[in-house]
Amino acid sequence: MALSESSVKDNSSLERRVISVEISPKCNLRCPECNVGKRLHVNSNERRNDPELVKKIIEHVPYNSTLLFVGLGEPTIPYSQERIGKILHSREDLKGYIQTNGSYPLKEELEGLIKQGRLEVGLSLDQQHFIGGQKKLRIQPEYVESISTIVTDEETQSKMPQGFPNLNRILITPLLVGKKIANSWERLSETVVAYQGISNGVTIYTELPPPVREDNIKLFEEAERDLEPLTPEGWRKSKEHGFYVDMEPTTPRNSMRILIDGNYINIPILAEGSWQEVDKYSKPLTDLPKVFDLEIGRYE
Ligand code: SF4
Secondary structure (H helix, E strand, O other): OOEOHHHEOOOOOOOOOEEEEOOOOOOOOOOOOOOOHHHHOOOHHHOOOOOOHHHHHHHHOOOOOEEEEOOOOOOOOHHHHHHHHHHHHHEOOOEEEEEEOOOOOOOHHHHHHHHOOOEEEEEEOOHHHHHOOOOOOOOOHHHEEEEEEEEOOOOOOOOOOOOOOOOOEEEEEEOEEOOEEOOOHHHHHHHHHHHHHHOOOOEEEEEOOHHHOHHHHHHHHHHHHHEOOOOOOOEEEEOOOOOEEEOOOOOHHHEEEEOOOOEEEOHHHHHHOOHHHHHHHOEEHHHOOOOEOOOOOOOO
């Protein structure tokens, strides 16, 4: 049964949040630069999937949040699609966003949520995923609204993905090896411009993550010379070519990640430490105040 606003109990004063959620305990691909590989590509008996995760999210995720189902694992494996459907049907105040490698078709339940405007789908489509085993896309292309691609300097050929009728934006991300950006700014901006030239009303943009600025000073300074000043929304715009660059620092008040083991962590802490140190900083999701007056066990 879905819940109404009137049943909000004691954390309605928390502001709307965007929360990353590790909803899936595994991934079907093996991408070489996967930054969570050491937590993800382990034997099934080492995986730390909390069987109560859905119930904890329904009970404790702050009211009116947007949940980004972006990993640890692949959020469209059937098991995880069921979890996403259960969460969004139980909490009508929440919205969802799935970032997928496109290996699985979306189930009818999720299709319904997309049609209601409560769920959006982004597809990761690039050489890294291809090397990791992404061969045939099985996701329905009409549900894909955005595509993200990771580029290396060797990948000079820019091809617009075809056959996505509702595609409205493409994010071109530089390749990160540890904290080092493997591209030059020149090549990154050339790639964005090449995509711009062949796009048909699709917004093309790129990103430079502030947490790695110190490790890539030269590249950031080159970029900043080419860009207009930062807007309050955290965007910069290319002076010459007009494309946008996302350089928004992640702020502690609206950044949180829910982990597959039923804990949560603030993203700025993650940026400072390695993925192997997550356990040092995470806290149980059940430490957060309950949102709704739920009966235990009702949703599992
Ligand atoms: S699809 Fe994503 S989570 Fe899976 S291996 Fe590739 S980068 Fe890692």
